[in-house]
Amino acid sequence: QKEVEQNSGPLSVPEGAIASLNCTYSDRGSQSFFWYRQYSGKSPELIMSIYSNGDKEDGRFTAQLNKASQYVSLLIRDSQPSDSATYLCAVNPSTLTFGKGTMLLVSP
Amino acid sequence: DTGVSQNPRHKITKRGQNVTFRCDPISEHNRLYWYRQTLGQGPEFLTYFQNEAQLEKSRLLSDRFSAERPKGSFSTLEIQRTEQGDSAMYLCASSLELSANEKLFFGSGTQLSVL
Numbered sequence: 001q002k003e004v005e006q007n008s009g010p011l012s013v014p015e016g017a018i019a020s021l022n023c024t025y026s027d028r029g030s031q032s033f034f035w036y037r038q039y040s041g042k043s044p045e046l047i048m049s050i051y052s053n054g055d056k057e058d059g060r061f062t063a064q065l066n067k068a069s070q071y072v073s074l075l076i077r078d079s080q081p082s083d084s085a086t087y088l089c090a091v092n093p094s095t096l097t098f099g100k101g102t103m104l105l106v107s108p
Numbered sequence: 109d110t111g112v113s114q115n116p117r118h119k120i121t122k123r124g125q126n127v128t129f130r131c132d133p134i135s136e137h138n139r140l141y142w143y144r145q146t147l148g149q150g151p152e153f154l155t156y157f158q159n160e161a162q163l164e165k166s167r168l169l170s171d172r173f174s175a176e177r178p179k180g181s182f183s184t185l186e187i188q189r190t191e192q193g194d195s196a197m198y199l200c201a202s203s204l205e206l207s208a209n210e211k212l213f214f215g216s217g218t219q220l221s222v223l
Contacts, residue, residue: 004150008148031209032209032210034211034212036214042216043197043199043214043215043216043217044151044199044214045214046211046212046213049209049211051209088150088151090150092210094164095141095153095156095164096141096153096212097153098150098151098152099150100148100149100150101150
């Protein structure tokens with residue numbers, strides 16, 4: 001059973017819009033949650049971490065966590081073409097477990 | 109450069125050959141991880157070290173795979189008798205384990221192609 005689920009996309013949004021990326025996880029004991037951005041042919045880059053229920057904002061990025069629903073999301077405000085990448089949700093029940101990622105395409 | 113360094117960046121080999129990859133973590137990080145990623149998938153955990161001790165190995169890590177971190181600094185991942193199914197990006201990551209909220213930082217990866 002897959003432990004971290006994400007829609008593979010692509011999610012297409014116009015420049016300036018809000019992109020909403022979602023993730024569910026299966027292990028209720030998970031304590032740490034991360035979003036990584038991965039450009040094609042490159043390695044994952046950590047962009048957000050969240051550890052408690054609620055919202056955490058960093059610049060144009062907001063991570064949201066709901067442990068009761070086992071749900072994590074990432075909002076990207078004022079999306080830019082340079083945000084076009086695959087966004088990986090990662091959860092840490094013991095070792096960091098990744099979803100397949102959601103491809104985001106931001107059109108000019 | 110203070111990031112995670114991996115060598116080589118690309119490796120092309122013939123089926124049945126042995127290959128070895130190297131990872132140099134961020135200097136003060138005590139944990140080092142190996143992941144494998146294939147096209148369209150997220151990274152899959154292979155193994156990790158805390159200092160020189162290998163603490164966990166995934167079921168994905170068959171007996172053809174071996175990893176070492178002899179002095180608690182750099183690590184090597186060896187694949188013996190490579191198969192076409194081993195073709196993937198091999199990613200190394202390191203972290204400073206302070207609490208349950210450790211963060212992993214990845215190197216650029218080694219892209220392996222088995223012909």
